[in-house]
Every structure is written in C-alpha cells, then in structure tokens.
Amino acid sequence: MRPTLGGWRRLALLVIVVIALVTVAGAATTGTDDGQPSGESVLNDTRERYAAADSVVVTANVTVDNGSANHTATVEFAAAGNQSRSVVTTDNATYRTGVNETVAWYVGPNRSTAVERGVAGRVGGVDPAGNASAENASASVAPSNWSADDANLSVTYLRQGSDDGTDAHVIEVRPDDADARTTATVWVAVDDSRLLRLEATDETNTTVIDYRETRFNASVHDSTFDPPSDRLSITAVERYDAFDTAQANTSLDLPRLDAEFHNATVLTRAAGTHAAQRYRDDGDDVTVVSTTTDREFNRSADNVTSVTVDGHEANATTVGDAAVVYWEADGVTTAVVVEGSEDRAVSLARRLD
Incomplete structure (x- = not known):
C-alpha cells in the first residue's frame, strides 16, 4: 500500500x-x-x-x-x-x-x-x-x-x-x-x-x-533558511504601518476596511504580488488579502458557499478556525479572513471600500 x-x-x-x-x-x-x-x-x-x-x-x-x-x-x-x-x-x-x-x-x-x-x-x-x-x-x-x-x-x-x-x-x-x-x-x-x-x-x-x-554548534549558512529559488522566488517583502503608504508602494488597488488599521505587508515575487492588510474590528483580527498569485483559499475547506460581494460572485468557507470569503476580478483575488463565522466574514467583505 x-x-x-x-x-x-x-x-x-x-x-x-x-x-x-x-x-x-x-x-x-x-x-x-x-x-x-x-x-x-x-x-x-x-x-x-x-x-x-x-x-x-x-x-x-x-x-x-x-x-x-x-x-x-x-x-x-x-x-x-x-x-x-x-x-x-x-x-x-x-x-x-x-x-x-x-x-x-x-x-x-x-x-x-x-x-x-x-x-x-x-x-x-x-x-x-x-x-x-x-x-x-x-x-x-x-x-x-x-x-x-x-x-x-x-x-x-x-x-x-x-x-x-x-x-x-x-x-x-x-x-x-x-x-x-x-x-x-x-x-x-x-x-x-x-x-x-x-x-x-x-x-x-x-x-x-x-x-x-x-x-x-555546526556552521549553518543563512542561505540554508531561504526558500528554493527555482520554486519560490521572493524579490521583496515590505511592511507598512499606514494604509496610504502601503497603497502608494504597490500597483495593486487595495481595498480598505472601515476598521482599525494595524499594518500591511506587500510580498513581491516572480509569480505576482501578494498584499495582506491587518485590521482590528469589534475585538476580531481581520486580514484582507489582495493577490495576483495562484492561491487556494478553499484548501482543506469542509464546504464552500456561494455569496455575492459588491456585485462579485464570491465563495465563503471555513478553513480550520478561520472563515474566508474570496473572489476574483480583473486578475486580482481578494479575500477576507477572520476567526469567526462565515456570516461574519461576509459582513466584513461587504464593508470594503
């Protein structure tokens, strides 16, 4: 076997x-x-x-x-x-x-x-x-x-x-x-x-x-801990403490949540750009992802529910203890991730500007 x-x-x-x-x-x-x-x-x-x-x-x-x-x-x-x-x-x-x-x-x-x-x-x-x-x-x-x-x-x-x-x-x-x-x-x-x-x-x-x-206490070169360049080439990782600064330093049109902004990380590699914004809303940590890379947001999900977000056909699902809502438009996949119910994730996604 x-x-x-x-x-x-x-x-x-x-x-x-x-x-x-x-x-x-x-x-x-x-x-x-x-x-x-x-x-x-x-x-x-x-x-x-x-x-x-x-x-x-x-x-x-x-x-x-x-x-x-x-x-x-x-x-x-x-x-x-x-x-x-x-x-x-x-x-x-x-x-x-x-x-x-x-x-x-x-x-x-x-x-x-x-x-x-x-x-x-x-x-x-x-x-x-x-x-x-x-x-x-x-x-x-x-x-x-x-x-x-x-x-x-x-x-x-x-x-x-x-x-x-x-x-x-x-x-x-x-x-x-x-x-x-x-x-x-x-x-x-x-x-x-x-x-x-x-x-x-x-x-x-x-x-x-x-x-x-x-x-x-063996000699271990720092490059040992880098990802294989032939599979995962990372050209830049930048972190920003303000939304406007993050938006000014990426070509992606970042959605904005009407909540407390913590920071944003923009990761650039050959496969595309990945931006993750972190917010705090009503006691919950919320992540808003914008990516042009190939991401499987429904991996390991039990089921997927079709919903509508700002006129877009979207999917809502649960992965582990996190609820995820994601959709694709103009080559960019947007996702909202929160530790909570799928209804909570959908509600947050519909508040994006």
Missing part, C-alpha cells in the same frame, strides 16, 4: 503528538534507589542541551506503522537562532518548510507559499505567528522546539543500555490520564544528552524516530 499525501500529513501530526508527550513540564518523576538519574532529569538535560546550542542540525528516519500500512520518511532539520528549515523526503515526494528573518515558507510537490513573519491568517500553510503548518511539522524532531505542556506526565527511568553501540539512558513517558493510550520510550545518549531513538504507541499506530545524526 503506497502512502498518500494525507498519510504523510498524518505521519507529521503523529510526530508532533509524540514530541508533545515527552515534554516534561509538570511531570511526575519516578526515580530509582540505586543512584541512577530520574527520567525527568534526563529529559531536562536533553532539552537544555539542545536549547543551549547556537545551532542544531539533525537527520532522522521516521516510521509510522498501523499494522497494515508502513509509512517512512527522512527528516533533515536545521535551526540557528530564530531561523529553521526542514526537508521531509518520502518515497515519492519531498516537502520543505522554513522560517528565516523575513518570511515563513513552504514548498511541496504541487504547491508553494510564503508569507512575511507575523502576518495573520491561517491560509496557505502558515499560521499567524509565521510558523509552517502541520503538513511539514516533522521538523519538530528537534527537542529545542518542545514547549511546555500542561498535561501531567509520569517519567520512569527504565535502564541504562545501548543504542547501536552508544551508551544510553532508556526512559518511559506516559500521561497520568487513565484514558490516555500513548506511551513513549526514549533513548538518550549518556555522554552528551542527545536523542538517539524514540518509540511511541497509541495502541493503533507505532511511531519510531531514529536520530541518525545530530550536530551541535
């Missing part, structure tokens, strides 16, 4: 679940009586080891097996400062994502996108913080990305053993919730606290991450 794109997305999501599981904040520690370290202290040492490094470069093999299908991928991850990049390679496709000082970007077999860091709107694979979406979230194989979690966990030191000839602490992590089914076993190198292997099961899927290579 050949894995589908959906299968790879599920694989990436499973990796995130596993990584979240082994986060040790708030964990209950099961120690030993023979002088061995506690499981919590081992994981804390690992997290601190990665967080303290100026850069981390990781190559890992990821396998998810549900008993009837086996999905595998190779993940290459690099991080330095607030920049990161991951490359996920499967049998038949490669997915790349990255965040540099300017933009967050994603490049897949059939789609590519980039937005200025901090632009609101979960459209096109990037969330409001500028982070790549779950499609390519296997970059979370690096524990420097682990964040605190409110879940109560039990961490048990199992034994000191060997992983492929490397002396390792072997730890088991499980949630205290009696209804939880996921258990993770983690191998951590004794000599330098780097991850060696992670195995997790939820009684349906077994996920294995083998860390083939980990390098700390």
